Amino acid sequence: MKRILTLLIAALAVLTAPVQAQTRAQQYTLANGMTLIVQPDRRAPTAVHMVWLRVGSMDEVDGSSGVAHVLEHMLFKGTQTLKAGEFSRRVAALGGRENAFTSLDYTGYFQQIPATRLEDVMKLEADRFANNRWPDAEFNKEIEVVKEERRLRTDDNPRALLYETLMVTAYTASPYRRPIVGWMSDLDAMTPADARDFYRKWYVPANAVVVVVGDVEPAQVKRLADKYYGKIPARAVPARKPRTEPLQTGLKRVELKAPAEQAYVSLAFKVPGLRNVETPTPEDDDALALTVLSAVLDGYSGARLDRALTQGADRVADSAGASNGLLGRGPQMFVLDGVPAPGKTAAQVEVALREQVARIAREGVSAAELERVKTQWVAGEVYKRDSLFNQAREIGTYWVLGLPLDTNDRLLTRLRAITAEQVQSVAARYFGDNQLTVATLLPQPLDPNRPRRVLPAGGRH
Numbered sequence: 001m002k003r004i005l006t007l008l009i010a011a012l013a014v015l016t017a018p019v020q021a022q023t024r025a026q027q028y029t030l031a032n033g034m035t036l037i038v039q040p041d042r043r044a045p046t047a048v049h050m051v052w053l054r055v056g057s058m059d060e061v062d063g064s065s066g067v068a069h070v071l072e073h074m075l076f077k078g079t080q081t082l083k084a085g086e087f088s089r090r091v092a093a094l095g096g097r098e099n100a101f102t103s104l105d106y107t108g109y110f111q112q113i114p115a116t117r118l119e120d121v122m123k124l125e126a127d128r129f130a131n132n133r134w135p136d137a138e139f140n141k142e143i144e145v146v147k148e149e150r151r152l153r154t155d156d157n158p159r160a161l162l163y164e165t166l167m168v169t170a171y172t173a174s175p176y177r178r179p180i181v182g183w184m185s186d187l188d189a190m191t192p193a194d195a196r197d198f199y200r201k202w203y204v205p206a207n208a209v210v211v212v213v214g215d216v217e218p219a220q221v222k223r224l225a226d227k228y229y230g231k232i233p234a235r236a237v238p239a240r241k242p243r244t245e246p247l248q249t250g251l252k253r254v255e256l257k258a259p260a261e262q263a264y265v266s267l268a269f270k271v272p273g274l275r276n277v278e279t280p281t282p283e284d285d286d287a288l289a290l291t292v293l294s295a296v297l298d299g300y301s302g303a304r305l306d307r308a309l310t311q312g313a314d315r316v317a318d319s320a321g322a323s324n325g326l327l328g329r330g331p332q333m334f335v336l337d338g339v340p341a342p343g344k345t346a347a348q349v350e351v352a353l354r355e356q357v358a359r360i361a362r363e364g365v366s367a368a369e370l371e372r373v374k375t376q377w378v379a380g381e382v383y384k385r386d387s388l389f390n391q392a393r394e395i396g397t398y399w400v401l402g403l404p405l406d407t408n409d410r411l412l413t414r415l416r417a418i419t420a421e422q423v424q425s426v427a428a429r430y431f432g433d434n435q436l437t438v439a440t441l442l443p444q445p446l447d448p449n450r451p452r453r454v455l456p457a458g459g460r461h
Contacts, residue, residue, distance in 0.1 A: 025395065025405050026218040028225070032234035033206030036225045037395050037405065038218040041388055047115040047214025048388040051125055052396035055202040056105045057182075058175040058330055059240070064194055066146065066182015069102040071195045073142050075109065076100075077134035079127050084138050087124055094120055104176055105329045106400040112389060115215040119224050122210075126228035129208070132199055139192040147188075150181045158260040158441055166439035169254045170268050174245040176330045204235040209399045213392040245270075245331045251433040253440075259450075260443035262318070265346040266337040267353060270435040271426075273325060273332035277403060277410040288414055289422040290324045290334055290430065295373040296365050296423065297322035297336075297356060304360075309338060309352050316344045316352045327401055334430065346440045354431065361428035365420050374415055381412065 096113030
């Protein structure tokens with residue numbers, strides 16, 4: 001009870017006043033067009049330094065899937081002055097840790113270091129941003145690492161394989177249909193020139209933001225950014241052609257046979273994403289209401305899907321979940337999924353999942369449910385901001401999506417205004433067959449003699 005009270009007090013504090021940490025963030029534009037965002041947080045003598053690029057797998061073209069992720073790996077393979085692996089060794093010597101990530105929407109590189117070593121990592125990161133260099137032999141080794149990563153995390157993972165199948169079935173024109181890691185045939189055909197061309201095209205100052213969060217002075221960070229990043233020559237960001245997803249007008253269904261212990265079913269409904277928090281449209285309001293709906297279904301222990309599908313003598317599922325793609329550069333989906341209980345089928349789970357949404361469309365949600373979701377969401381934001389890394393990641397994400405720095409505070413304010421009627425309304429409007437893709441995993445016998453794969457040395461993430 002005491003912990004719940006603490007959460008409520010923390011949540012109330014956020015709901016009744018803007019979060020100071022967010023409002024203190026300073027944004028600058030360097031002479032070459034690169035963005036710098038600095039957010040002081042003096043609770044510990046540490047800092048997080050990130051570079052985000054507004055380029056991810058959605059910016060690839062057919063035949064080169066996976067190149068954004070492969071290039072992320074190659075950024076660790078040297079510059080004009082650093083040998084392969086030297087970047088990571090130097091960060092470790094500074095007492096820091098580092099890594100990188102690639103998504104559909106963006107690519108990011110980060111270091112967590114003592115605040116006193118910020119200049120050192122800024123110098124290192126600016127160097128590899130501007131001067132990435134490596135011999136073909138390094139690419140030829142690393143592409144094999146990426147292929148093995150694909151085998152381990154996708155080809156040998158039936159649910160990941162089903163998700164990949166779901167995406168390519170659901171989307172027709174959107175580049176979201178391609179896997180981030182790439183198709184194996186594209187990886188087989190990829191050349192060092194493909195990675196270098198992608199680097200030259202997209203790794204330009206105006207397509208990037210430097211994010212620094214921690215025990216720092218914004219003015220000093222700006223001077224360091226001008227010194228190291230500001231010297232990188234300016235180049236134009238390539239024009240992006242719209243690849244609009246056509247309207248879906250009927251149910252899509254796909255089945256995948258793969259070695260697995262249990263069946264699995266995933267239902268993906270096309271829904272609006274959040275595009276504007278300053279002057280929101282009705283679709284922006286719907287996107288937020290859909291996120292609240294997902295939390296009502298699966299946002300806490302004992303939520304609706306858990307109670308209705310996985311508990312009691314008549315349970316149909318071992319697990320069931322719901323999620324909504326609120327933010328992204330491309331089209332978004334609301335996903336329901338579940339694993340059948342022993343003696344039950346994927347079809348029964350599919351029916352049960354849809355019935356829970358239909359029930360909310362008919363009967364709505366209670367005031368208690370709605371308040372619980374809002375309180376937990378806000379409390380989660382309070383805890384998230386205890387992490388410098390999470391603060392930096394939030395800032396980078398908003399920049400990539402073209403959203404203002406105070407997006408989180410705006411979202412929390414709008415969250416307070418979401419009504420039970422709005423949640424009921426989106427449950428009634430977005431879950432028909434026309435916008436639905438259903439993917440079902442049909443489990444096949446496991447091979448007891450198949451060796452277990454291990455990601456080779458060099459694998460990241």
